[in-house]
Amino acid sequence: MRLFVSMAAMVCLFHGGVNAQTSDLLHYVQPLSGTAASTTASSQKHGSGTESYANTIPAVGLPFGMTQWTPQTNTTENKCFPPYTYRDSLLTGFRGTHWLSGSCTQDYGSFTIMPIAGHFTTDYATPFSHDKEISTPAYYKLTLPAVSTEITATARCSMIQFTMEKTDSLYLLLTPNSDRKEGVVNIDTARHEITGYNPVHRIYQGWGQPAGFSGYFVMQVEQVAPLAKPGYAAYYLQKGEQVRVRIGTSFTSIEAARKNLEAEIPGWDFAALKAQHEAVWNKALNQIKVATSVEKDKRIFYTAFYHAMQHPRLFNDVDGSYPRFAGDYQTEHISKGDYYDDYSMWDIYRAQLPLFEILQPTLVNDFVNSLVLKGQQGGWLPIFPCWNSYTAAMIGDHSTAFIASAFNKGIKNYDVNAAYALMRKNAFEMAKGEDYLNGKGRRALDTYIKYGYIPMEDSVPIAFHKKEQVSRTLEYAYDDYALSTVAKALGKTADYKILAKRAQNYNNVIDPKVGMARGRYANGTWYTPFSADHKEPYITEGTPRQYTFYVPQDVTGLAKKINLEAALDSLFEKDEYWHGNEPGHQVPFMYNFTAAPYKTHAVVQKILREEYADGPGGLSGNDDAGQMSAWYLFAAMGFYPVDPVSNQYELSIPIFDSVTILLPDNKQFQLKVIRTGNRRGMVFNGKKLEGHAITYEQIMQGGELDFFF
Secondary structure, three states: OHHHHHHHHHHHHOOOOOOOOOOOOHHHOOOOOOOOEOOOOOHHHHOOHHHHEOOOOOOEOOOOOOOEEEEEOOOOOOOOOOOOOOOOOEEOEEEEEOOOOOOOOOOOOOEEEEEEEOOOOOOOOEEOOHHHEEEEOOEEEEEOOOEEEEEEEOOOEEEEEEEEOOOEEEEEEEEEOOOOOOOEEEEEOOOOEEEEEEEEEOOOOOOOOEEEEEEEEEEEEOOOOOEEEOOEEEEEEOOOOEEEEEEEEEOOOHHHHHHHHHHHOOOOOHHHHHHHHHHHHHHHHOOEEEEOOOHHHHHHHHHHHHHOOOOOEEOOOOOOEEEOOOOOOOEEEOOOOOOEEOOOHHHHOOOHHHHHHHHOHHHHHHHHHHHHHHHHHHOOOOOOOEOOEOOOOOOOOHHHHHHHHHHHOOOOOOOHHHHHHHHHHHHHOOOOHHHHHOOOOOOOHHHHHHHOOOOOOOOOOOOOOOOOHHHHHHHHHHHHHHHHHHHHHOOOHHHHHHHHHHHHHHHHHEEOOOOEEOOEOOOOOEOOOOOOOOOOOOOOOOOHHHHOOOOOOOHHHHHHHOOHHHHHHHHHHOOOOOOOOHHHOOHHHHHHHOOOOHHHHHHHHHHHHHHEOOOOOOEOOOOOOOHHHHHHHHHHHOEEEEEHHHOEEEEOOOOOOEEEEEOHHHOEEEEEEEOOOOOOEEEEOOEEOOOOEEEHHHHHHOEEEEEEO
């Protein structure tokens, strides 16, 4: 029965080894981190407005769950307004949310429950104090003068416990958060339930169009309400009396939400449920153990780990049902594994997904299989699949890069041939007509293939990001390289030769005269004037200097084209490195490809100190579905996937005395820092490590990597 498998999987998924001792690491996690304006040392570099916020929320749920639970201070589902921000002082309820953690997007299919004491009113915003909040990944509590609220949650459901702080009436108001006023709420007095749904609409490409599914919910009350009216239940309670509700959610139907609830929360024991969820989170966090006397570093590390386990989002019910990708209220069924969505792919292919290629290969297999299913259902491999729809939100084709990365690591328990066919279609065919309008395929692929770069004349119309020709060229070249590795492994020699050649297209947009990336016209002339350190129309969210280093597939080749060490020195000396722009995340580790690899450690340590901090303002900008946090995890542990497809990780030095990663099959990979007073190199399993990198295969075999310095 799938029902048992679903709940058991969440407990077993983050096993950390059968015999591993589980420590209490949950108390290090700060879910409020990223909900306030940045207070990091670098916060002044990143501007104001939404860029100064990480846009995370104090999410209660299980890793990669369907629905998170959060206190609500913002009642809308508008873009760039998360449900909760630390600066707000008025509570408007507790939301079952599908907010894309750390993003500047919008919520969808959400609903809110608000306890109202005294007399019922629609003006129910209530002042609250952060001193009265308790926030962990498994539990949230807020005490108000009249009523306290406690929340714990499973992957798809939650239990909320309300306790009266004084004798009074209590009303529970349930509201769908539809800015379009489309949500529906119904009371079923026979079942003692409140049910409803909230239609989802697309964002970015096809903005505002129906997404073809809704967020559904079922709320059940432990005791029968003496009074029921549309949208709320009412009680008269003595001080200390409690009311418990349990809520199921689904993306397919109200009945499915009810079945999810029956499966995941069959009883009413709040304390036992909370303890179970705390155990799941401790198992997950214990998969990486760090040793240090600096408690602040542990708080930052385990908070980052929590943020890295929010997405992709579980999308199927306990019976395997899920809404068809880019469909119209059609339901599909997955019989093996789980189906996921909300891939902020431009961000997370770099470090967040590679982290779980190490920690949870089986989970990553489900992620890849979900992408293949999307491609089969919609006809094209999605570029940036969110809201279970095509979006074309960002540039590049990094679903291809991610699948290639997983494939090269031996993670391939899915239809490999179907995956290759979809990736190849993205690389060789340009979508036309309705397909293009709906966000399918690579933008500007035709001119990219014709010229070997996207010329300035191609303005890339009907795209969320227009122009940005040089950045697109650089990222397509990486994706072509990624696909070439799969083509080679599958014996598709003709494709391999074409793609390997296209992987060198980065050369076509690096102007040797200035030693940087630069816009180029179809006739080969360069865009003028050239400004290295200003945002240009041909660059995505950055400058030519910053994007010059986006050649992760061929750093040695780039080093031959430009003076790499001098270029890196100039970037950091001029303070032009922008950590908030993901295409630069590999840059600090590129010193390993120069004659001065020791500079990697110095630069990485500076970024760790300046871009991350403790407390609500602990992130310097948008966390982008956990990518910023995953960068911290890798960098703090002392290695990073500059090129995830290659299975190679560039080394720095951990900030901890030791790091122990619990691998599948009860293996361990340990990194130790041995301070000798001089830099003496690295030793892996008793043998001196040549170079400044370690491979996926070495990590997964387990053992010990010692850093002597």
